[in-house]
Amino acid sequence: MRISVRFFAGLREQLEQTELELSLPAGATVAQVWEQTAKGAVSGPVLAARNMEYVDFATHLDDGDEVAFFPPVTGGAR
Amino acid sequence: MRISVRFFAGLREQLEQTELELSLPAGATVAQVWEQTAKGAVSGPVLAARNMEYVDFATHLDDGDEVAFFPPVTGGAR
Amino acid sequence: MNSVVLEQPLDPWQWLGRYEQSLQGTPGQTGATAVFVGSMRDFNQGDAVSGLFLEHYPGMTQCCLDDIQRRAVERWDLIDSLIVHRVGQLYPGDPIVLVAVWSAHRRAAFEASRWLMEELKSNVPLWKKEQLVAGSRWVEKNTPG
Amino acid sequence: MNSVVLEQPLDPWQWLGRYEQSLQGTPGQTGATAVFVGSMRDFNQGDAVSGLFLEHYPGMTQCCLDDIQRRAVERWDLIDSLIVHRVGQLYPGDPIVLVAVWSAHRRAAFEASRWLMEELKSNVPLWKKEQLVAGSRWVEKNTPG
Numbered sequence: 001m002r003i004s005v006r007f008f009a010g011l012r013e014q015l016e017q018t019e020l021e022l023s024l025p026a027g028a029t030v031a032q033v034w035e036q037t038a039k040g041a042v043s044g045p046v047l048a049a050r051n052m053e054y055v056d057f058a059t060h061l062d063d064g065d066e067v068a069f070f071p072p073v074t075g076g077a078r
Numbered sequence: 079m080r081i082s083v084r085f086f087a088g089l090r091e092q093l094e095q096t097e098l099e100l101s102l103p104a105g106a107t108v109a110q111v112w113e114q115t116a117k118g119a120v121s122g123p124v125l126a127a128r129n130m131e132y133v134d135f136a137t138h139l140d141d142g143d144e145v146a147f148f149p150p151v152t153g154g155a156r
Numbered sequence: 157m158n159s160v161v162l163e164q165p166l167d168p169w170q171w172l173g174r175y176e177q178s179l180q181g182t183p184g185q186t187g188a189t190a191v192f193v194g195s196m197r198d199f200n201q202g203d204a205v206s207g208l209f210l211e212h213y214p215g216m217t218q219c220c221l222d223d224i225q226r227r228a229v230e231r232w233d234l235i236d237s238l239i240v241h242r243v244g245q246l247y248p249g250d251p252i253v254l255v256a257v258w259s260a261h262r263r264a265a266f267e268a269s270r271w272l273m274e275e276l277k278s279n280v281p282l283w284k285k286e287q288l289v290a291g292s293r294w295v296e297k298n299t300p301g
Numbered sequence: 302m303n304s305v306v307l308e309q310p311l312d313p314w315q316w317l318g319r320y321e322q323s324l325q326g327t328p329g330q331t332g333a334t335a336v337f338v339g340s341m342r343d344f345n346q347g348d349a350v351s352g353l354f355l356e357h358y359p360g361m362t363q364c365c366l367d368d369i370q371r372r373a374v375e376r377w378d379l380i381d382s383l384i385v386h387r388v389g390q391l392y393p394g395d396p397i398v399l400v401a402v403w404s405a406h407r408r409a410a411f412e413a414s415r416w417l418m419e420e421l422k423s424n425v426p427l428w429k430k431e432q433l434v435a436g437s438r439w440v441e442k443n444t445p446g
Contacts (some may be wrong), residue, residue, distance in 0.1 A: 008428060153253070262418060
């Protein structure tokens with residue numbers, strides 16, 4: 001199945017990558033996407049979203065899903 | 079000594095009086111002003127101010143003081 | 157820092173826009189602004205209310221507004237504060253009171269604006285008389301905060 | 302009810318003035334309006350900050366703003382709410398976020414506006430990169446509320 005992957009903020013900079021497409025076997029998880037893309041090159045906490053909703057890394061994916069990885073969010077104000 | 083007395087809101091309406099001048103012996107208290115002006119005609123809680131600061135009824139007055147009586151305040155919003 | 161007893165209609169957003177233009181200090185100090193606007197409702201204690209007269213004690217009302225404002229600014233180390241309170245005749249939907257505070261961090265702004273509203277309701281000499289279909293009545297109690 | 306991700310400068314008081322003119326319902330229902338504005342400070346963690354870039358995840362940022370707003374309106378039975386959040390390049394003094402809620406009574410307005418700010422900071426995909434004299438850095442932690 002085809003999965004789109006996106007990275008944001010500090011994570012995007014560390015990986016020097018904004019988005020990519022992956023081909024994975026049916027039933028693959030968010031964790032597998034992470035292993036194939038981050039390659040152990042990332043330190044610190046990482047959050048994941050599937051189709052723009054927060055998910056944990058054990059979540060199984062479907063063909064065409066968009067998966068995003070990013071650091072903890074820091075919006076709002078002081 | 080001369081004391082100015084003012085009434086506000088529901089109290090002003092009950093007493094049908096907005097302000098008046100009183101002549102009192104030196105050392106008179108807020109309570110004495112109240113007795114001479116309200117004449118037992120008032121029900122409910124009453125607050126007092128002397129020269130625009132909240133005081134209790136035992137406070138002694140000086141010549142020229144302004145004393146005000148009014149019901150609990152209800153400013154602001156719901 | 158300013159507190160105002162206002163006899164004319166109150167447009168809170170216009171007041172805030174103008175006041176911020178006059179603010180002292182560098183704009184980069186303020187991280188948080190909290191604003192509360194209280195408006196006249198057309199319903200109270202089960203009755204339709206068509207108007208409201210707000211009576212005040214001119215000098216003392218002003219002093220008490222100044223006083224609670226000064227206490228809030230000290231207690232929360234605020235950068236600035238603006239209070240504007242209407243007096244006189246009001247109609248449903250009219251803004252009654254504007255409380256605004258400027259601070260470095262949001263916690264101080266949230267706490268100070270809320271505290272100012274509670275102080276204002278319990279300590280500042282202002283009295284509401286509601287106009288109902290069947291005459292008018294003085295509001296005798298505050299609602300809990 | 303509206304939430305907006307904004308790439309242009311944000312004038313909170315102009316937004317509020319315009320939004321209130323468009324409000325549904327009779328104006329006499331609203332007794333309380335609570336507003337919070339977060340602005341860019343020129344100082345953070347001991348360093349002078351000259352600029353801030355706010356990155357977002359376009360679709361998800363919008364969804365998350367809509368979601369926290371809907372939850373606040375339901376939980377406190379609000380009359381209306383407006384959230385506007387800046388993205389892109391900001392400078393000291395620039396407003397970053399506007400949160401406004403309209404309710405019948407003040408307690409709901411105070412609580413909901415504060416809750417919205419905390420949710421916004423912890424759940425909405427937005428990331429701040431500060432520009433310092435000695436380069437730039439991602440902000441990694443929120444300040445406590």
